[in-house]
Amino acid sequence: MITGFLSLLCLGLCLGYDDEHKNDTLPRPSLHALPGSVVRRGGNVTLKCQGPLQNVKFMLGKWQAPGYRREWSSAGHDAGFLLTHLGPEHAGRYFCAYKTAGSHVWSEQSEHLRLEVTDNHDRPGAPSAKIDSRVIFVTAFSCLAIFLLFPTVFLIYRRSQSGESTETPIETAGEGE
Structure with a gap:
């Protein structure tokens, strides 16, 4: 009986370690801004997080803003986070991560994407007031x-x-x- 218990305990520990190890090696997702990372004040942008797996939960975070967190479950390989009516407070560095349905551990964070919010005269292609x-x-x-x-x-x-x-x-x- 003790042998069976020890075998089950060892198997459970091995499976638990393997599951954690898989989460540590999840490929890093990518983050892109559509239509671009420089957006005029009052405009909208979609931050699109893409990963290699389907049926995952994506998370969008903002660097140095621990209270900022959005999550979205997706049946596909990506999730779009729409940011509307942008103001200066939306500018900053964003990142995303994902986790599988059975996991409690997030993947490695994507590269940080710098979002810039400008006044109308500061957008690319417009004459600059400065x-x-x-x-x-x-x-x-x-x-x-x-x-x-x-x-x-x-x-x-x-x-x-x-x-x-x-x-x-x-x-x-x-x-x-």
Whole structure:
């Protein structure tokens, strides 16, 4: 009887260890933002977590926000987490993980995805309201240089012209006497 009990105990421990070992080696999921990771304020984005297994529960988390956690069971290989009416508080680094139906242990976290929420004028392709101070300096310096260059060239030209005209009549006047 003790032998049977020890055999069952050993089998249970081995199966429990094997189940935990499988969860440790679950492949890492991937996380993508649709339509992109830079979203204007008030807009929407879908964070799509993809894993290699079907019929799993996905979890979306936010780095340095332990209270942020969304879960979604999926019959497929992925789950989409829709974030709507985005504001500055939604910006940050997100990650996802998954677990199988019979497991209590989550897979390794995906690579972190950085979500940026911008004002309308800051979105890619729109003119930016922020101007780099170096651009202002170079533009001002170039305009000043051009502004000073033309009068300098004009003065040099006038001096060279007036110098020739005063010497010519004197030489001509000396030769004529």
